[in-house]
Amino acid sequence: MVQEAPSLKKYVNMKCQRVNEDESFVPALEDEAIEVEHLLAEPKNDNVSVDGVLSLKKCLDIEDIPGRFECGLESHSGGMDSNTTREGEDELKLGVFDGMLHEVAEVGDLHATNSLSGACEDYLLDIEFAETVSELDNGPCAGSHLGNSSSESHSPGFSGSDNGAVGISESSTGTIPVPECGNNLDKMTICTLHGTSRSKCECKMLVEGKMELQGSASFNLQNPDGVDNVSNLVSGIPLVENRKDVTFTNLQYNKASSIGQGMKKESFAGRKGSRKRSVEASDVGMLLSEKRMRRPTRRYIEEFSDLKSKSNRGRPKNSTTTTKNKLLGNRHRSETHHKGFSAAPLVPSGSYGRSSDRTPFEVGVQKGCLKKYASISDLDSDEESSPAESEDDCMTIKRPETSGDRRKHQRLWTLSEVMKLVDGVSHYGVGRWTDIKRLLFSSSAYRTPVDLRDKWRNLLRASCAQLQSKREVEQKRKHAMRPLPQTLLHRVSELAIIHPYPKGSNSKLPHVGHVTSAMLPTTSKDAPSSLGRRLVPRKNCT
DNA sequence: TTTAGGG
């Protein structure tokens, strides 16, 4: 494996390295190298650009898969049956690919048009992918069996693929990469290919690609064990566009209960019927955008996304988007939304538990459907992955229109967030919200400096209250309120003392005194380079 | 543009 690396590196820098890390994949790369060579050595007319993209993709795919599947493994150490496995495989890949597709497709298009096939592209793609992957991880991973299956799938695919890959490469550029990596790649590649090709208006490519695909697919599939899948793949092949959608569907199904191929096929068929092939690029674009929303989203797009979602899947929603223009217009901090869920429902059930608490304010009222769902992920991922998690969106879904709530976008503060905030305050001092935001909350777009400040204010209040009437409040807190750990409150109080909140918050100092001294004796006001507590070392800057 | 304060 290692030996392969250097050669690969010549052609593809970044990729190769990463790939190498995953040992299992390395062997497969050999093929890639060859392909790449081809590409580089003999640039083809239009194809060149496509090829480049594809090849890149290949690399990327490989990278992605491992990461993903790790995640999957974590979540599900448990076993899968052979059936599920196969399914999972597909799903997994599909899911991944889906995610990647949008990214890739877009990029691909660009590249294609530009007809660049240089290293630059690679890097770009890489980056994008990385992002994508990270996002994807949260989603699909949760779901599933996928993890295990993936591992299985890889080995077989690779072993067998060598010959095929090379041969194919010459015949049709687009398809080349497919065979090697296996099913996953297939799909990916295909989709990508189509995307690019479409954009370029190359009909030829499509056809060829499909052909190739089938071949490759069957090939790969054989290895693992599932002949069944082959049929699926093949059937699915013709309509790549639809595929993406289908994929999701399948995924969901799978998750719920590893429903077999039957479902898949059905879904395929259904989609097929409903959608026309002719739709082509535009259609794809739609799809892509739909999923793609995930990433760029964040705040400003909420409305758009909603609209889109509506149009795309006809999801009913009473919208009157116009109603609160003011509110909406002002600060949209929205994140992802329904889409995220639909696509890859992370935690379907109870995770919301925490959400109900706080600010009885408007919530209490039923007007409310007011859904502020707590971020699901925070429960589990909280402590550590907080940045990532938050970034990805712990989705806070709010029922839009529920008449007049003022706080349109309410996102519950997770414990980790609060802790981060506290840390931030301890490090940077109170009032430097932007800094804190930048450094600690860079990942979570929805928390603005103002939010941080507000939260801090609330924390201060909370701590204060707690101190004043400890036991009572404590109990109350336990039951009704969100479980704000005392330690945290204590910290807040310490900090409050250390750097009092601007205005007259001094009031609380007296009470807190003892606690503070115990907790945090030293640390000068502004300069506390390190409180030593758990600090979030992670990504400092965007 | 960021912070502070009030709603």
Added chain:
DNA sequence: CCCTAAA
């Protein structure tokens, strides 16, 4: 959370 005013 939102909004506004001040720095």
